[in-house]
Amino acid sequence: MQELATADKATGAGRFQRVTVYRCDMCNRVDSRGESCDPFWVSAKNRLFLDLRREAYQQAGLEADPAIAVFDSRRKLVSFG
Numbered sequence: 256m257q258e259l260a261t262a263d264k265a266t267g268a269g270r271f272q273r274v275t276v277y278r279c280d281m282c283n284r285v286d287s288r289g290e291s292c293d294p295f296w297v298s299a300k301n302r303l304f305l306d307l308r309r310e311a312y313q314q315a316g317l318e319a320d321p322a323i324a325v326f327d328s329r330r331k332l333v334s335f336g
Contacts, residue, residue: 308322
């Protein structure tokens with residue numbers, strides 16, 4: 256997977272939220288993944304990750320399809336469906 260773009264937001268005291276857009280070198284599929292330094296998930300964070308995803312896609316010159324954000328609190332990763 257080749258990284259195309261990243262959008263992030265610092266939330267103070269070394270905390271961050273980040274979304275990275277990738278493209279598969281073999282099949283040309285585009286995907287995205289989010290990271291959070293904070294294990295807590297609230298609806299406001301869901302919206303933040305969707306905004307960061309949209310921003311990262313724009314930076315890559317792509318348009319993001321509508322999505323939902325799903326948070327894995329153990330790994331602090333966000334996947335989009």
